Amino acid sequence: MVKGLIFDLDGVIVDTAGYHYLAWKKLANEIEIDFDEKFNESLKGISRIESLDKILIHGHRQNIFSTDEKMLLAERKNDYYLNLLSEISPKDILPGVLDFIQQAKEYNIPCAIASASQNAPTILNKLDIDNYFIAIVDPTSLKKGKPDPEIFLRAAELIDVPPHLCVGFEDSIAGIQALNQAGIYAIGIVAEGPLPNADKAVHSFTELDINSLLK
Ligand code: B16
Ligand code: MG
Numbered sequence: 001m002v003k004g005l006i007f008d009l010d011g012v013i014v015d016t017a018g019y020h021y022l023a024w025k026k027l028a029n030e031i032e033i034d035f036d037e038k039f040n041e042s043l044k045g046i047s048r049i050e051s052l053d054k055i056l057i058h059g060h061r062q063n064i065f066s067t068d069e070k071m072l073l074a075e076r077k078n079d080y081y082l083n084l085l086s087e088i089s090p091k092d093i094l095p096g097v098l099d100f101i102q103q104a105k106e107y108n109i110p111c112a113i114a115s116a117s118q119n120a121p122t123i124l125n126k127l128d129i130d131n132y133f134i135a136i137v138d139p140t141s142l143k144k145g146k147p148d149p150e151i152f153l154r155a156a157e158l159i160d161v162p163p164h165l166c167v168g169f170e171d172s173i174a175g176i177q178a179l180n181q182a183g184i185y186a187i188g189i190v191a192e193g194p195l196p197n198a199d200k201a202v203h204s205f206t207e208l209d210i211n212s213l214l215k
Contacts, residue, residue, distance in 0.1 A: 002185075002214050004161030005104055006152055007133075008045065009115035011171030012189050014092050014127060016085065016117075017044060023080035024055065027073060033059030041192055045146045045172030047116045047139060048074050078119075085119070090128050094189075096205030101132040103210045110134050110159040114151045114168070135159055146174040149182035156184070167213060170198075 010016045021040045028035035039058060043051040052074050056062045065073065090098075104111050112135040113120055120139075124130040135158035142150050156163045168179040171189045176197045179186035187208070188198030195201055202208055 001165060002167050003109065003165040004156060004159045004167075005109055005111045006114050006155045006159075006166050006168040006184065007111065008168075008170045008172070008175050009113055009117055009120050009123060011044060011191060012094070012169045013097050013129070014088065014094060014123060015191075016088075016123065017171075017191070019081055019084040022084060023077050024051065026080050027077045028055055028059065031059070031061060031073070033061060045116055045170070045174040045178075047145045048078065048118065050145060052077070082119070082122075085123065085126070088123070088126050093127050093129065094204060096208065098129070100205045100208065100210055101129065105132055107210070107214065109214065110161065112155040112159045113137065114155040115139065116145055116151070146172065147177035147181070149178045152178055152182040152184055156182070170195075173197075 007013060010020065021037060024040065024043065025035045033055060035055065043054060046054065052070060056065070101111055111133050113124065113133050114137050116139050118139060120136055124133065135155060137151050137154045137158065139145065139151065142154065144150050152168055153163060156166050163183045166184045167187060168184045169187050169189060170176050170179055171191055173195065176186050176188055176195050180197055186198045188195030188201040190201050190203055
């Protein structure tokens with residue numbers, strides 16, 4: 001019996017991965033690092049600062065910047081990202097998501113957001129769906145990011161539902177691993193590569209029926 005739903009944000013509710021890619025690419029090119037879409041895949045679900053570290057290692061620049069300089073680089077990327085995000089609106093909600101969360105609300109099934117993004121509250125507000133989620137995990141309060149299960153365990157705690165009675169939705173390999181380790185049934189929202197460890201995989205919420213899921 002499913003009693004709670006936990007959603008990743010980027011790539012599950014809205015396709016912001018393309019904006020993250022453009023913002024990171026701009027920054028990476030400014031510091032003379034090549035950056036392509038294939039490498040960008042490995043950053044999905046990974047926090048901002050960890051993403052920067054991976055990019056610096058990828059470009060053999062890991063020992064060049066101080067901690068303060070890295071913070072400034074991460075902020076610069078976020079400014080580029082926020083600039084790109086300025087135009088998003090409810091029309092950008094991915095297919096089937098709005099119907100799904102509306103039905104969850106009618107059935108009194110609590111929904112939470114477990115996103116690595118510090119911009120999650122802003123994005124949900126722009127999409128005008130913040131009132132469907134009773135909890136948003138603050139990623140800065142976590143000891144470890146995805147693939148560690150902490151973020152999903154925290155989300156389950158916030159909606160007061162045991163993990164084994166929750167279903168989680170994720171688009172990243174790291175996120176699916178985190179759900180697996182948290183003991184939460186994992187539904188993969190597949191875009192580019194496969195998500196082999198998902199308990200079920202779909203291309204969009206239009207393929208999901210909340211009534212069968214809640215049984
Ligand atoms: P921000 P998710 C993740 O969101 C993105 O997949 C990842 O690419 C990004 O680096 C991370 O959020 C941090 O985002 O810079 O906005 O804090 O997929 O966990 O919803
Ligand atoms: Mg995601």
